[in-house]
Amino acid sequence: MSVAAVEISGLVKSFGSTRAVDGLDLRMERGSLLALLGPNGAGKTTTVEICEGFLRADAGSVRVLGLDPVRESSALRPRVGIMPQGGGAYPGVRADEMLRLVASCAATPLDPAWLLDVLGLAPVRRTPFKRLSGGQQQRLSLACALVGRPELVFLDEPTAGMDPQARRLVWDLLGALRADGVSVLLTTHLMEEAEALADTVVIVDHGKVVVSGAPQSLTMDETGNAGLRFKARTRLDTALLTAALPEGYAVRESAPGTYVVAGSIDPQVVSTVTAWCAQQGVLPEELQVGKRTLEEVFLELTGRELRA
Ligand SMILES: Nc1ncnc2c1ncn2[C@@H]1O[C@H](COP(=O)(O)OP(=O)(O)OP(=O)(O)O)[C@@H](O)[C@H]1O
Secondary structure (H helix, E strand, O other): OOOOOEEEEEEEEEEOOEEEEEEEEEEEOOOOEEEEEOOOOOOHHHHHHHHOOOOOOOEEEEEEOOEOOOOOHHHHHHHEEEEOOOOOOOOOOEHHHHHHHHHHOOOOOOOHHHHHHHOOOHHHOOOEHHHOOHHHHHHHHHHHHHOOOOOEEEEEOOOOOOOHHHHHHHHHHHHHHHHOOOEEEEEEOOHHHHHHHOOEEEEEEOOEEEEEEOHHHHHOOOOOOOOEEEEOOOOOOHHHHHHHOOOOOEEEEEEOOEEEEEOOOOHHHHHHHHHHHHHHOOOOEEEEEOOOOHHHHHHHHHOOOOOO
């Protein structure tokens, strides 16, 4: 098997009595974009910081481009770009000075002026860092992570706090990087970001992987169809509803009070479901035919909200 961009197995990291990462496994292929998604405190930043070599794992193994991020950090550093959560810079440094400084440390940097332009920062290139807006500071941090032409970039919530227009610029740039064969591992709270950009989405909760896969495959039901969902009181007799449907359909209560009918949904199936509910004196609320969102995938798997 070829060397992965990132390979993590059985990763554990605790802070005092808090187990931030609890046996996490993940493999990210070279040239792909992987989005780590999960609620606050799920262990995403801790995992990324271990990959970056800033934190040591308590147990498990981590390989980044085939190397140990702590013991082989000097070999790894020139090949990896990092954008930490919240960014940061000398407050008085101007945007273009900052980027040129970082570029001067790289063997074959990208053109800083081009990068500022692509990220919509050309008009503020002479503005001191502390006077940039939050979204502009974020974009400058991203530019700093990318200017060294890294093979792999770690981006911790790269578009947090950005307006939709700035976010779109970043998405376009990340798409272009991926097309160029750069590997990108990002964390995000934005489902639409993960769905729009990622080859692989890894949903993390309590320091473990809950589910992973291509966004398309996660949002389809288990039969590869869009499926039908509705809400009603808990503990409907799903076996009875399954029996009312043609062969090949399956109904389950994916979370308390949320029902999923898996299979190819046509008008007849919708009519059968609503007629069955009427017979039971049940009102099917939020009845919906179509792919699940990643939010719903998480809710169905954990019974909790992803954004919580
Ligand atoms: N340096 C630290 N000292 C103590 N506890 C920490 C430290 N860093 C993280 N934690 C705890 O570890 C858990 C995981 O935190 P982490 O920052 O990895 O989560 P996250 O998924 O990145 O969350 P968010 O989406 O809010 O950034 C949390 O309970 C957090 O409070």
